[in-house]
Each structure stands twice: as C-alpha cells, then as structure tokens.
Amino acid sequence: MTATKAPGADRYLPAERGLDALRAAAECCRGCQLFADATQTVFGRGRAGAPIMLVGEQPGDREDRAGEPFVGPAGRLLDRALEEAGIDPACTYETNAVKHFKFTRKGGKRRIHQKPGRTEVVACRPWLIAEIEAVRPRVIVCLGATAAQSLLGAAFRVSAERGRQLRLPAALADVEPEPVVVATVHPSAVLRDRSDRHDEAYRLFVDDLRSASSGVVTGP
Ligand code: URA
Ligand code: SF4
Numbered sequence: 001m002t003a004t005k006a007p008g009a010d011r012y013l014p015a016e017r018g019l020d021a022l023r024a025a026a027e028c029c030r031g032c033q034l035f036a037d038a039t040q041t042v043f044g045r046g047r048a049g050a051p052i053m054l055v056g057e058q059p060g061d062r063e064d065r066a067g068e069p070f071v072g073p074a075g076r077l078l079d080r081a082l083e084e085a086g087i088d089p090a091c092t093y094e095t096n097a098v099k100h101f102k103f104t105r106k107g108g109k110r111r112i113h114q115k116p117g118r119t120e121v122v123a124c125r126p127w128l129i130a131e132i133e134a135v136r137p138r139v140i141v142c143l144g145a146t147a148a149q150s151l152l153g154a155a156f157r158v159s160a161e162r163g164r165q166l167r168l169p170a171a172l173a174d175v176e177p178e179p180v181v182v183a184t185v186h187p188s189a190v191l192r193d194r195s196d197r198h199d200e201a202y203r204l205f206v207d208d209l210r211s212a213s214s215g216v217v218t219g220p
Helices: 021-026 059-065 075-082 120-136 145-152 187-192 198-213
Strands: 053-058 092-096 103-106 109-112 139-143 179-184
Touching: 021 120, 053 109, 053 120, 053 145, 059 109, 075 109, 075 187, 075 198, 092 120, 120 145, 139 198, 145 179, 179 198, 187 198
Parallel strands: 053 092, 053 139, 139 179
Antiparallel strands: 103 109
C-alpha cells in the first residue's frame, strides 16, 4: 500500500487512554500533513476530572513554540474572561480541535495563521474525543466554529446556536455522565473586534462562559 492519503489520528491512539499516555502518543501523530511544518504537537492542559473543558481551534504561533494551548494573546483574553465569569482555572481543561499549528509564511519569516480545513479537523478529532473520555467534563465549551463543527457537525452555526445547551452526537463519544456542550465565539474574534461593539462582544463572551459553567462545581 502506498502512503498517499493521511489516514487520520486513529491509528496513533495508544491502548492506554490516560491523559499522560495520550499526550505522549500525540507527540508522534502523523494523522494529517500539519505535523510536517509545525514545531510540535500542542496537547491539552489540565487534569482528568476538570468539570469544564474549553476547546479552541488550533494552536497559534506562540502555542506552537511553547507546546501549550492558549498562552498567546487569545489565551490572555480567555484567562481574563474566565476570571470575570468566576471560573477557577483549576476547574478547566483547555485544548484545541486541531493539535498542530497550520500557517503560511509571509515575507520569509512571519507565520500567518491559516484556518484548518474539514479534513484536518476530522483527522484530529480522535484526540479530542479521547480527551473528552479521559477528562469526563461536565461542560464542554466550544470556542468558535472550528471546535463546534468538530463536535456538532459541519453544518453547525455558532451564530444561530450560541449559548444553547446541546449534547454530543452519541456516535462520537461514550462518556458517562453525559457532558453538556455549549458553543460560543472564539476569544480571537473578540480580540480582533476593534469596532465600537468590542466591549459588548467581550461582555457577551463572559456571559456565555458564566452561564455555561453555572451549576457546575467550580471549586478545585
Ligand atoms: N487559539 C486557539 O484556538 N487555541 C490556542 O491554543 C490559541 C489560540
Ligand atoms: Fe495528528 Fe492532529 Fe497533528 Fe494532524 S493536526 S498530525 S491529526 S495531531
């Protein structure tokens, strides 16, 4: 068989499904082409049992270098919003729909973020599902369309369903108790909104985080 088509992450998943084993195995994932140009796999951060899972799109330039999710500007906005929403960081598990940074180069050096395609999102989804099964969160907050469409289908529209309490498709994950899934905007979208609606966009984002986490124990 010729290795022409990337087969997705499934065959890189380890038999042991604890977070440490998953993280170690994900370092060697070649489930799509994105591993080739990125610095490293950026796996999720947090503990098994964290009640709130936050799912972004993919690592950015800073995350790619650091090897950790949400350490750049979007992460700082997210941290601030979580604090204002009354969510203890110890209660969150932060990860991304896609674990390698996708970019183009501009002017030689600068790396410009490129949105991952459906093929990459689907290829990488086994890692996200395995994280959900290992962490067993009460609530999964999808930050933006990429995360939401990974878990809720390509037709999902954040603008239409933002803030609603949804369920994971049964075929996707086997988790008990079943988590609630809520979609909101991506913190980068709030960051980029420099219009006079910026403050409102930020406030709505905080409101979504707060209502998604209400009823969830937020003490460590
Ligand atoms: N944006 C994301 O979606 N994830 C990160 O980890 C950082 C920025
Ligand atoms: Fe594997 Fe995901 Fe990286 Fe693609 S983006 S190589 S599927 S970890």
